[in-house]
Amino acid sequence: MQRGQLLAAACPSREVLKHMTSRWGVLVLMVLETRMHRFSELRRTIGGVSERMLAQTLQWLESDGLVDRIAHDVVPPHVEYRLTPLGQEAAAKVRGLADWIEINLPRVLRARALRRDEYAATR
Template structure:
């Protein structure tokens, strides 16, 4: 019986301190990246729409998050040559793939947050 690929860490040695996938992991699992993935899962949005949809994110942090996500290939930035400037963001196929995993985590979190908050309050 062959061992699962993920069990062997062949994909990138994620536990190794020098693994380049750690940078991607750090960026894609940030609070703002997760929320961007969730916000873009059903529609293409402009920067201001994203900022309104994701409560609490600063302009600077959203711009930085979008830049990293575009560099990593999770989102596409579409700039229209019009005045005033019009820019939209949407998930790429890679972004849709990772969003499928993130939605499971988000669903679990929303279903269990009451238990976590309760346990923290009792501690």
């Protein structure tokens, strides 16, 4: 396969899209964009993520080749996560989307309130 076809139902690119653009996938990519982190650091930095969801998200991103898991042979176990070169490229893309959302949040909230008011007026 030369290139994915996101619009095709059976294309494996849809799984990658799901992993990268899930709420936690985007946030993990953004945090790891700056440096390597331990699991506990990631969990503290990403407000609201459960241990289970963070572990699952890291596994998905690792299986897609976007994140490296580095296990140090020490007691207690010491595991760190970092982006691969492919993950760095992906992080730059989702960072652009995240930046757009943060910059345009006031406009989005105004539009949301306007739609809510229009809906309420028709009831």
